[in-house]
Amino acid sequence: MAESVQLVTQKREGHGTRDARRLRKQGFVPAVMYGHKEATVSLALPKEELTKAIRHGARVVDLNSDGTVQKALIKDLQWDHLGMEILHIDFERVGADERVTVPVPIELRGIAPGVTGGGVLDQPLHTLQVECPVVSVPASIRVNINELQMGGTIKVKDLHLPEGVTAVTDPEAIVVHVTAPIAEAEAAPALAPEQAEPEVIGRQKAAEEEAE
Numbered sequence: 001m002a003e004s005v006q007l008v009t010q011k012r013e014g015h016g017t018r019d020a021r022r023l024r025k026q027g028f029v030p031a032v033m034y035g036h037k038e039a040t041v042s043l044a045l046p047k048e049e050l051t052k053a054i055r056h057g058a059r060v061v062d063l064n065s066d067g068t069v070q071k072a073l074i075k076d077l078q079w080d081h082l083g084m085e086i087l088h089i090d091f092e093r094v095g096a097d098e099r100v101t102v103p104v105p106i107e108l109r110g111i112a113p114g115v116t117g118g119g120v121l122d123q124p125l126h127t128l129q130v131e132c133p134v135v136s137v138p139a140s141i142r143v144n145i146n147e148l149q150m151g152g153t154i155k156v157k158d159l160h161l162p163e164g165v166t167a168v169t170d171p172e173a174i175v176v177h178v179t180a181p182i183a184e185a186e187a188a189p190a191l192a193p194e195q196a197e198p199e200v201i202g203r204q205k206a207a208e209e210e211a212e
Contacts, residue, residue, distance in 0.1 A: 005053045006062040006069065012042040020088070029086050033063065033072055035093035041065075043091075051086060057139030059102060063091065073100055073134060094134045101168055103127045104138055106175060110146035114178030119150040123176045125169070128156065132165040143175060153177040 012023070012030060020030045028044040043065070053061060054077070062069050072091035080087055094100060106128055115121050128141050141161065143154060157171035 005056075005058050006064055007045050007049055007053065009043045009045050009063050009065045011065065012044045015042065024085075024087070029089060031089045031091060033070070033091040033093060036095075038093065045089070047086065050089070054086065059104075059137040059139070060094070060134055061091070071096060071134070073102070073137075096135055098134045099131055100134045100137070101129060101131045102137055104130050105140045107140040107142045108176060109142050109144050112145040112148035112152075112178050114148055114150035114152055117150055118181060119178040120181050121145075121148075121176065121178055125156070125173055125175045128159070128175075129168040130161070130165050131168050132162075136162070136164050138162050138165060145176060148176070148178055150178050150180065 009031070010028075012019070014022075023030050023044050024047070027047050029047050029050050031043040031045055032040055033043055034040040043063070045063075054074075058074070060071060060073055063072050071094050073094045074089065075092045076090040077086060078088040079085065104127065106123075106126055108123065112119070112121055130138070130141070132138070141159060143159060145154070148154065154175045154177065155171065156167050156169050156173045156175060159167065159175065161167060
């Protein structure tokens with residue numbers, strides 16, 4: 001479970017692209033917080049602290065605004081085209097006793113014997129949709145592949161999830177499997193002698209015409 005961190009925020013009065021750019025130059029990230037039938041609030045958060053929390057897998061944070069702390073779930077992140085800087089973030093107000101449905105990254109652990117034996121590891125599913133208490137959102141779902149042989153498959157229904165966490169994704173969906181390598185295409189066969197002969201005859205005829 002990723003620990004909840006507290007982030008100090010300030011209310012954002014301005015709106016629009018120009019105001020957002022100004023905030024980013026000052027080291028802040030523009031944000032909004034909504035939910036619980038309360039008004040949507042525009043906020044600004046210190047970029048360095050927010051980025052650090054995100055990089056460490058924070059999914060639920062405590063937003064401190066003028067001494068009032070509200071628990072919020074990170075609902076959406078907008079990154080720059082390089083995926084390096086956060087441009088905007090959406091928060092949803094939540095209660096400590098709520099259950100939420102969120103996407104959680106899947107983390108493979110170990111080395112599959114099927115791969116060392118010449119197979120190819122394929123991971124069709126990189127994110128798992130789960131339902132769990134908001135205070136127990138896992139930072140990731142770890143999948144042990146140390147026993148995955150050639151032709152072996154791990155599906156969603158095979159995963160060992162933390163207590164209180166339930167998968168919402170299709171239980172038959174393949175998370176990871178080891179497949180046989182695709183055989184290299186055979187080289188194109190050389191032209192048969194009878195196919196090459198017309199070209200030789202053509203060259204010979206051209207030489208005779210030049211000699212006349």
